[in-house]
């Protein structure tokens with residue numbers, strides 16, 4: 001394997017994926033990309049798996065699953081006899097989370113890095129097909145098609161569009177859709193690694209994961225581990241939004257404290273009282289607790305703080321907005337986005353959304369709704385075919401904890417004036433700019449307190 005370090009040493013220390021954008025404010029074409037990063041090495045599946053294992057690469061699609069384990073699972077099922085199906089590689093660039101813009105930003109700013117990741121995985125696995133999935137109507141579709149057609153990869157990348165629904169980009173939904181079915185999750189098993197697209201063992205990876213793979217293959221695990229934490233090495237693309245001066249997508253070393261990440265947006269536009277981490281299926285963190293801003297962005301640290309890294313997003317909630325009312329809006333949205341095929345989503349999520357709405361309005365029903373909510377949340381979490389209801393339950397639980405003072409008021413029949421407020425975060429179309437925020441020096445913005 002060649003070890004083309006090329007320009008990596010020249011990049012700002014915590015910018016790797018978005019380097020072309022920060023350098024020139026435009027994506028590299030193929031020639032510029034090869035000049036910047038060097039040629040893509042070749043590696044067999046086991047060599048690749050060893051590299052990402054040593055690098056400690058974890059999936060960037062939300063769960064943080066070790067990439068090496070998935071690669072090996074697909075490699076183990078490759079054909080050993082004539083007539084069995086060759087592997088398929090699916091790059092998940094759908095970004096179903098409306099609050100997140102990181103995958104769109106990556107595909108816009110560094111498309112060839114993602115295409116490199118798909119190419120090296122497909123070649124290493126001896127795949128018959130490589131598919132890059134993006135949402136229908138994605139504004140980046142045409143440029144992406146042009147970038148893909150400029151390449152001469154051994155396994156050409158096909159670009160597929162998928163309905164822009166929250167659950168359509170869950171991996172089993174994606175596979176079912178590519179197989180001609182509806183874009184809704186299927187009950188596992190078999191997982192895509194066992195039987196996926198066309199019945200073949202299928203590697204489904206997030207586009208950011210694949211872009212990291214392309215850099216690890218060039219520069220090696222030690223280079224990758226130079227940033228981040230031992231448990232979550234490398235950089236993360238994080239969408240920062242809400243009441244911030246410069247919302248957008250930033251690349252940070254994993255483990256950077258929340259306060260330093262928010263500082264990259266040059267401070268809040270108005271007083272802020274909470275942050276939603278991990279997207280709409282994530283969890284609130286209160287800024288009344290000074291520990292919140294010191295919490296490192298890793299799966300483990302956020303879990304210990306009662307939240308989740310998930311799809312890395314940090315949304316600042318303005319103090320004028322009612323956290324419970326905003327949670328009710330988000331729960332209603334999540335209930336409407338479910339595939340409606342499992343009990344917890346079909347009956348549980350609308351009922352949970354109704355209970356939180358009743359609490360928000362402080363009606364006599366509020367106390368009864370509060371009484372049954374905990375039981376309902378227990379019935380919803382962990383009971384669906386996919387993790388969609390778990391995210392909604394996590395969001396609701398965190399709201400009851402973080403906005404406990406407001407909850408008391410609402411239960412006493414004295415809801416705040418903000419209870420009738422409209423949603424402050426985007427519900428359908430992402431309103432957060434997809435392009436990376438201009439890089440600001442950490443510490444230049446006022447903290448979001």
Ligand SMILES: Cc1cc2nc3c(=O)[nH]c(=O)nc-3n(C[C@H](O)[C@H](O)[C@H](O)COP(=O)(O)O)c2cc1C
Nearest residue numbers: 059060061092095096167169170171205206209387
């Ligand atoms: C409801 C739901 C929606 C999801 N949407 C996405 C998505 O838009 N993009 C994505 O990469 N992963 C999404 N995932 C995670 C995928 O199922 C899958 O784990 C991921 O694409 C694997 O990539 P990774 O290992 O690189 O993280 C979603 C999961 C759930 C439960």
Ligand code: SF4
Nearest residue numbers: 339341342345384386
């Ligand atoms: S849990 Fe909900 S979103 Fe997931 S498959 Fe079942 S109905 Fe669909």
